[in-house]
Amino acid sequence: MSSNKDILPPELIKDRGSLHPINHMKDSIMSLLVSFGFEVVDGPEIETEEFNFDMLNIKKTHPARQMHDTFYVEKKSNLLRTHTSPVQIRGMLEKKPPLAFISGGKVYRKDDDATHLPMFHQIEGIFVNENVSFAQLKDLIYKIIYSLFSESVQLRFRPSYFPFTEPSAEVDILSKEGKWIEILGCGLVNPIVLENCNINSNKYSGLAFGLGIERIAMLKHGITDIREFYKSNLDFLSQFK
């Protein structure tokens, strides 16, 4: 038979918690962008029409401003920001170029179905300096996507339309199943936006990009239903330790 020295109790496994996978993804991307030289700026989720739309060259008549797309609060005096771009407007009004900001957080749109939620998360970045070009924007986007996925991932740029960038592009990556998946939107900052922020658009130009954190997290973790993120089910959360 054995002696007392053979007795080693079982390992005492301490239950550890986990970060929410969206916040984990946000932290990872923000850290990556900070390593590229971007500075983190923060702003409120309740915004004015001026910062959320006007300053970003989104015209009064743009469909996004309609009550069926944007949540307004307190008798239309304010709104829930529909993107994180107003934070960059605030940043550009505060500081002079060259400047490089990122902001991340919750944004709100009046959607609620299997693939869209009224609350989701975005990260946006902006870099303003002299002679910033679309070719440099491409370089940055390649760096971001290669870091997030791998250098073997295939990506493509498509012309798109955002009122606050011109030229504008959407970027897709090719999935293992051979399907192009939209990853982010980007472009050169529309000179009107720079002028709105008292930046001389004849001297300075800028690049901007924005990505949806849920989309990236779903791809990285293999999650197919966006609603899983916000059920707070411990069986779900405990998988992300």
Added chain:
Amino acid sequence: MKIAYSHLVSHIQDSPTLEMVSDSLFQLGHEHEIEGNIFNMEFTPNRGDCLSVNGLLRDLSVFYNINHDQKVYTEKLDELQIDFENLSQDICPHISFLKLEVDDIPHTYKGCLNDYFVDLNLNKNNFFTDISNYISYETGQPTHCYDANKVNGKLIFQELNTNQEFETLLDKKINLTDKNSVFLLNNEVINLAGVVGGKSTSCSSETKTVLVECAFFKPEKIIGKSVKYDIQSEASHKFERSVDPACHETVIRRFIHLVSEYSNIKKMSFVSYNFGNIKAHKIPVDVSKINQIIGINLSEDEYLSYLLKLGFTIENSFITVPSYRSDIETQNDLAEEVARVIGYNNIQKKELSIPKGNISSNNDIENKLRYFLLDQGFYEVVNSPFVNSCSDTSSIRVDNPLDSNREYLRTNLISSLLDNLIYNERRQKDSIKLFEISDIYTLKDNQIDRIRRLSIIASGRVGHNYEDFSKKINLDYLTKLFKKSLPGENFDFQILNRDQTKTKIKNEIIGCEVDISNFSTDVINYKEISKCPDTFVQYRPISELPFSQRDLSFSIKDHTKCKFLEKFILEYDDELLKKVFIFDYFYNEKNTEIKIGFRFVFQSTDTTITEMQVNNVMDAIIEFTKKIDGISIPGLN
């Protein structure tokens, strides 16, 4: 919008394949799905000019030679005498009318008109409406056809503050409210401008005399109307994105030509009203600016050749924007045109270097708190801010909530966490520890106040290991746990009222909610154990089905077998066995016997698990362990 490949390629000399056209469209920024031989196009909102066969051909002309072979009526047209008054000329600065009478109404179509209905699998309506729909598909300009015999009286266009019922030509009755741009006949609304015509003046299969209206409406006056009145309208989709204000006569002459292919035209006359000039937008030629924006080195000749192909004209060092391109205003817009033609994917990237910015330390306290809580076994959650009731006058009300259950913004985080806790208790979770960090927005002196808060909630077992399994979370336990690690911080834990949870579970619920700004030194000094994982685990779909538990205890006299047993059970693999852990361990020094208890949790992903399924797995485990010398299962015969 659906556009048939054959309708495009019939005008392209080079006869590109469907795949070649598809690639060209993607390069130009026209996203689409291919459905058989149909391109299901999804245009960006700035490209209203592409919402037609001709619009796409204009863009494709940078890659292919296009045949401009659509025939139009070329003879002189008599002037239409019509009793029309435009009382809102700023909204409708350009409008034309054609009155046309035919001998007979055709019953079958041929050529492009027939292809349109057959290839796109569309239902026919009546002759003139069918021509109108085809014209819109081909040219991008919606026209509206009135039965001319029903338009007796003065026709007025006006933006009106209306509150009246209007029956559309689709037999739908809508209540027009607030400001609407309408056409009136004898003070009755006969057309919701740019959206849908009315039933009272609509064409039928008997109509032989038609009044065709061809107009330009300011997009901002049309936007939102089809959504407001729940009307599917291709016309409004086009007017909202702007149409070509200078196309009326060409469109009308094309309309006449198509009618003439089917019937003898007895009479026709035309009038065009321009209440404002169509100003050509001019931009200076500046190829160096274009090169700087894109980051390329293009010659001026090459640059201008691209623009010429897209329909721009160049004169005296100025580029004139075609009337259908209302989206082009600046050098950046022109740069995008050039980039599209070159192909975004063909533009070489150039090294970008960003000077290192200031590293923000604002989130240090927050991140330290998060990792401290992870070390204590807490899971981070993220909740929606929308709630169904206002807790007090400081609650912010959403003007246009998704539903009445989401009418206000929450004024605290703990209520959301309590919902999360109940959700997990209902899923048989016996140890629940959650936290959330978020902004809270409230009204303070009529101003919006923003506070960053941390909220924590916990209930049930302290943990699942054999030391914590029998301990319950209570106020004393949590207070001491947090005081021990962060003695200077005040979490102010409270016992929460369980009455509203409507569950039979009696465990105490402990929670707190604290402003992040209240934390300081102790949090910053905390040496966290947890680290953010640098890999992203592959998610396994979770099951909403009930689970089943079994406990199995062993007496071990031969201590050398203990690790073998642990390894066998903890690594036991079965698709129904979701989790197994040691919940009890005791060494009896008197009789040198070890007692060890394992808990098995079973759950299926597709069916409710049965007793038999669980017993089968347990029997296999028991059978194996019975064969190990020095190990017994108390109570087992």
